[in-house]
Amino acid sequence: MIAAPPDPAVLAGLATTRPGPAGASFLRTGLHARRLLLLKTLLVRVRRHREAVAPAVLRGFEAGWLLFERAERARPDVVRAALDYPTTGTWLATALTEPPGAGLDGHLAHLELLAVAAALRAGLPLDLVVEASGGVIPLPGLGRVEVGGAGPVRIDARARSVRIVGGDGTGSRAVLRRHARGSGRTLTGSGPGWHGLCALPGGVTRLEDLDPYRLPPGMGMPARAAADRADTDLAGWAGSWTAARGLLRATDRARAFEVGRSVDAVVPLVPLGTRSIGATLGAAPGAILMTPAAGAPDMVETLVHELHHSKLATLHELVPLHRTHPPDRAPPTYRVGWRRDLRPVASVLQGAYAHLALADLWHRAGRVGRASGVPRQWRIHSARQFDHIHDQVVEALAILLESDELTNEGREFVRQMRKHLASLSSGRRALA
Structure with missing residues (x-):
């Protein structure tokens, strides 16, 4: 995706999972460049196969493209926000993989509506x-x-x-x-x-329970369903969000700022059972899909965990961290402590990165003083969770460093992850 790797200091900073302006800027810039590339790819596909597109759909697509250009001349920041919105990524991924026919025509018609939304925000x-x-x-x-x-x-x-x-x-x-x-x-x-759409309190994050591209059908095992407006407890989500942001600010202000800035949308899922579930879509960085949380600590952990899946997916698109396995051979799989099934190297890296972010969070929560306002029960829970996950992440990082599937950048990234985990381990102390 990029001609050269980023500044090693930026890559090292991202590897620690700690929030930082340089890493955030690199990911945001790269995400936007990729969206522009995908949108141009869709335009080229439509123009090359225009005879396969229904005439009315083609007229709407071309009108939408011209409207986007008008909006960009007036308010480029608004158009950028529309293109970078998480569901735009899901729409592009769906449209680019749909074969010609009525299904593709339906996806192409969405461009005009996306352009209308941008034009309305731009004041045209x-x-x-x-x-x-x-x-x-x-x-x-x-x-x-x-x-x-x-x-x-x-x-x-x-x-x-x-x-x-x-x-x-x-x-x-x-x-x-x-x-x-x-x-x-x-x-x-x-x-x-x-x-x-309803904005969650205290920022720009939206509770996304309306967009048709917020969740592809049949995602997950068992399949998950996105909650619609009629199934969404808006007041309950707002209260949970406020409590979770408050707990995160008291625990780690930098992470609270990162969540507020990087999570553009929370997509409510229909619960299956009593267990809280979180997920992300590789095509939709900035969206976190989740069932209603079982308290503020549960939502905090889901937000931090899933945000780092999103960050790593974006980074890998820009700087490949592992090689694509040949399609004619099954990839090697490995056992990790947080899953019962065997996982390929890409999943081991994703899991290790998200759990390193949680280990960093729990380490800080377990060490904050009583004056911080962090409940003692959360501090005790965090210290125990850190002890529980620490050795599992150590083992996963060893698996990754022994694998020949990582790129040079991926190997250095994992070394920096291991270095950060070691720094957390060296500062461990008993909870007072």
Whole structure:
């Protein structure tokens, strides 16, 4: 993905899992470059095979592309945010792997809606008609409009307001209000059929329970389902988020800042049983999928763990850390302490990195004083968890360093991970 590896100091900093501006900037810049590349790849694919795309879909795709260009000239920051939003990555990955036909046409139609959402945030005037597939107009990063049936929908955007009305004047008559102040990233809405995304308290993270690309179908074993708005306890999520952010700030302010800045969306999952579950999608860095948490410590651990899966997936796209195994041979697998099944080297690295981040968190939580406001029960729990996971991470790092599947950058990355874990081990002390 990149012509040369990053500054060794940046790679070493990322290996420690500790938050830092240089590492965050490297990942953000690389993610955006990759999104631009994927979007251009989709454009080239459509132009090369335009005869296989339905004419109406092709017109909408080209209109969406032109609208994106208009929005970028007016507010490049808003367009960048739209392209880098997690569900945009899932949409691109899905569209680029879908064979020509009705399925691909449906994915291509999403580009115009993505461009409309960006244009609305950018403050552009609009007067256009879009098709409501399945009676829904999704506006990525903003919300969705339920129009009551398939057909044309008119979007009329003026200086301070946006009206979204069914083509025959019936059904939805949603109104969005544009605000003169702010970054242009959000609008407020009302009216029949309008459902806006909810921002979690204290930052820009959104509770993403509306976007059609927030979770591919059939993910996980057993398959997981994304909770829709009707299944989402908005007040419960807001309360859990507030409690978790408070606990994380008291434990590790740098990590609390990183979570607030790097987690763009929390995607609620429908619970299966009583056990809390977290997940990430490689195509959607910045989104954390999770079931409702069993208390603040549970949410804190899920956020930190899953965020580091996301960070490592992005880093590997930019700087390959391990080699791709030949498709004609089964890859070697290894046993790690946190899984019952055997794992390939890529999964060993992912697990070791996420658990190193938790070990760092637990190490700090176990050492903070009583005056920090961190509950004693959380400090005791963290000290025990650190002891439990420490040796498992040591063993996983040894497996990785003995493997011949790592690249030179990957081997140095793992050495830096081992060095950081050793620094945590040397400072261990009993909880007072």
